[in-house]
Amino acid sequence: MKIYKIIIALLPCLMFSINAKAQNQQPQSPEQQEKQMLEYIDKEVKRLSDLLELEYWQEFYVDSTLNHDLHARMEELQNMQKAKVENSDLYQAISDKWMQQIDNSYKRFFTEEQWAKYWKSGAKRAQKERDKRASKR
Secondary structure, X not given: OHHHHHHHHHHHHHHHHHXXXXXXXXXXXXXXXXXXXXXXXXXXXXXXXXXXXXXXXXXXXXXXXXXXXXXXXXXXXXXXXXXXXXXXXXXXXXXHHHHHHHHHHHHHHOOHHHHHHHHHHHHHHHHHHHHHHHHHO
């Protein structure tokens, strides 16, 4: 019973420190955002290459797909932000649209075995979540 009282007493302190940390974070410059995105793309290409045993040409297509679609998604989201759109559902719809586009592209150049492995590695769950959000809209 004492442990619960301690946790309840410390909870406001924890919430305050999380809030203070979030307020102290500086917005990233466009160069920092671009660098972060390119690092993510490199990591994702390597992850998929290791997971699916991709051929060199498939790695090229994964890299090209991610570079195009993630940059297009970021541009579209930034345009919404500049227009001061506050509806988070619209932002999520844009993100879902581009993630679906990435999956559609992958399906074109992955083999059936690679697609099945990719699908089982979490893509199927992500698709179900996108479908669920789409049905709510």
